[in-house]
Amino acid sequence: xxxxxxxxxxxxxxxxxxxxxxxxxxxxxxxxxxxxxxxxxxxxxxxxxxxxxxxxxxxxxxxxxxxxxxxxxxxxxxxxxxxxxxxxxxxxxxxxxxxxxxxxxxxxxxxxxxxxxxxxxx
Numbered sequence: 001x002x003x004x005x006x007x008x009x010x011x012x013x014x015x016x017x018x019x020x021x022x023x024x025x026x027x028x029x030x031x032x033x034x035x036x037x038x039x040x041x042x043x044x045x046x047x048x049x050x051x052x053x054x055x056x057x058x059x060x061x062x063x064x065x066x067x068x069x070x071x072x073x074x075x076x077x078x079x080x081x082x083x084x085x086x087x088x089x090x091x092x093x094x095x096x097x098x099x100x101x102x103x104x105x106x107x108x109x110x111x112x113x114x115x116x117x118x119x120x121x122x
Contacts, residue, residue, distance in 0.1 A: 007061060
């Protein structure tokens with residue numbers, strides 16, 4: 001599932017309009033429409049805004065199962081909690097590439113790899 005389709009699905013499931021998302025994120029309504037229709041690929045920072053507005057963890061915008069499982073998030077090490085600029089760029093690139101995967105098997109493989117990385121780092 002493309003990220004825009006998932007965004008729309010979660011928004012509608014929460015009974016929110018694009019106008020509601022505009023008020024919660026500060027992103028104009030037509031931008032949300034462009035993302036949902038696959039005309040624009042949002043940055044990781046923008047995806048975080050959408051997730052916050054929808055009151056869901058960010059990973060759920062990438063998950064397409066019927067009953068999303070909670071994926072344990074890695075705990076910050078040595079008081080660190082924020083990504084470096086380099087890490088943020090890498091995460092944005094991964095999010096952008098993930099949103100462009102068309103085959104379900106490819107998306108499932110990427111999610112499996114992410115889960116294994118999370119387990120190893122926590």
